[in-house]
Amino acid sequence: MNILYSAFIREDSEAKGFLKKVISQCNVFKREFANVYLYISRKDEAVLYKVEKNGLQEIDTFKYNKLSVFDEESRIRKIKGFLRYNSFLEYLNEIIHLYNIDVLYLRNSPSTRKLMNILDNKKLVKILEYPTYPFEEEYKQTRSKIELFIFGNNKRKKIENLADLVVAVSAEKNLNVDEKFILINNGIQLEGLNIKKQNKKNYLNLLSIANVAFWHGYDRIIKGLHEYYKTNPEKEVFYHCVGEGAELTNLKKLTKELNLEKYVIFHGTKTGEDLDKVVDECDIALGSLGFHRSGLTGGSPLKAREYCARGIPFVIAYDDWDFPETFPFVYRIPKDDSPVDINQVIKWYENLIKEHPNYSIEMRKYAEENLSWDAKMKPVIEKIKELAKEKERKSTT
Structure with a gap:
């Protein structure tokens, strides 16, 4: 199967931890699926990578239109962010068809009509991930009024209904959630994290x-x-x-x-x-x-x-x-x-x-x-494979 991981996050942002997590998850997928692709954003373009054993291989870029280019000085920066996101989704739809994607994994994708159209694809196995769940309070604290209006919760339930699986990174084990939810906790990629040297001192x-x-x-x-x-x-x-x-x-x-x-x-x-x-x-x-x-x-x-x-x-x-x-x-x-x-x-x-x-x-x-990502993602991968088999069975009957 071919899996596409889509995350509308800035590759060139200071928040490197988010990108590290996404790449770690992609590396786990690479051990389980034939072809794994990563689709993320940059300042003025979207970029598509193929995940290889030795790292990420850039295979395509997609320029945002002029209206959606990020402008730090603009008073309507948040609206431009919305326009960039719309461009990001348009290219996402192209990639799905161009690279014969079977599984679409969407990380924290704001709910819009374009996204709903993509998720209406019956052939895809569609997974949503909420990086924090429940997310309501954090969402209110970290979003502007414009973003709350544009990316509000009113469509989230529709998006969840169109998805085959919702992966929720949660601090609580026993939340009352829909049966299509899988609750997991954050993991890490151990490679590259060196163990600390212990030393004694008087401070x-x-x-x-x-x-x-x-x-x-x-x-x-x-x-x-x-x-x-x-x-x-x-x-x-x-x-x-x-x-x-x-x-x-x-x-x-x-x-x-x-x-x-x-x-x-x-x-x-x-x-x-x-x-x-x-x-x-x-x-x-x-x-x-x-x-x-x-x-x-x-x-x-x-x-x-x-x-x-x-x-x-x-x-x-x-x-x-x-x-x-x-x-x-x-x-x-x-x-x-x-x-x-x-x-x-x-x-x-x-x-x-x-x-x-x-x-x-x-x-x-x-x-x-x-704490490894392999351990955390195991139930997700098992469920994805189960859903893929079910879709294949339905398509042949």
């Missing part, structure tokens, strides 16, 4: 790696350091913030206001060996500390899974079913806006390294057994 380094948004809640760690240093502590604690993002300016401003420039270091974007070096020097990582700001109590962020694969203990403020309460390498703090209690984090970490001196190796082993 602590905290670490976050993210395209920083309001729901990461990293202001809580900065405020926590402010409270911590008021007490003139013996142990120094530093916070290393890696990445860019919309919330970075606010974090820098808060750091300056609280006179913490010595203890809060902003590294910007780091990748490859440069990122590995920062991780090696850090002791504790920070997952999302502000999920509640999106109206959510739980989730399955990729970064927490990557921390686990790298073997660095981490702090979170949400529920995550991949890491049970008995999992010793995660420290949970309250799901609110209170400053992080640095003393309690230190106490937890010092106890952890006494009880688990080889914690990095233990965490990596857990990731290999529980």
Whole structure:
């Protein structure tokens, strides 16, 4: 079978985590299907890749029309985004026919009439993926009024009805969903994630790696350091913030206001060996500390899974079913806006390294057994194959 993974995300955007997840899923599909294609967006064009064992091979590009070219300075940027999305869907329909696509996997595709026309294709196995589910609160928090009007929920039920399968990445196991839903959690691609080197020193380094948004809640760690240093502590604690993002300016401003420039270091974007070096020097990582700001109590962020694969203990403020309460390498703090209690984090970490001196190796082993995309996508692939056989049976009767 030929499978096409379509994701209307910017390949050249700063949010590299989304693209990494999509490519990881495509690599899993490649082990199961004859031909796998990836269709995504760029600044002024859409691009089609063929997924090969040695990486992505670009095979075609599709220019957006002039009206839909992204313009950072435009007051109607969101409307232009909608026009770009319409162009993206037009080319998607061409690709389906040109490359004899059997299975269409759509990641977080806004509901429009064009999309419904594509999903009306009875020969295709059609899968929708919701990267966060339930999505309503986060959707309201992260979308403009224009986007809510254009991409609103009024057509989502129609889209779901036209799909053969809905894959929902959810923090909750027992949601009451339609029978065509499969609930999964985020996974990771372990290749390329090097295990952290453990080192002992008389100070602590905290670490976050993210395209920083309001729901990461990293202001809580900065405020926590402010409270911590008021007490003139013996142990120094530093916070290393890696990445860019919309919330970075606010974090820098808060750091300056609280006179913490010595203890809060902003590294910007780091990748490859440069990122590995920062991780090696850090002791504790920070997952999302502000999920509640999106109206959510739980989730399955990729970064927490990557921390686990790298073997660095981490702090979170949400529920995550991949890491049970008995999992010793995660420290949970309250799901609110209170400053992080640095003393309690230190106490937890010092106890952890006494009880688990080889914690990095233990965490990596857990990731290999529980967090890979192969494990997460297995029920999805089984269902796709089942649906394909059913469509083939119907077409011959």
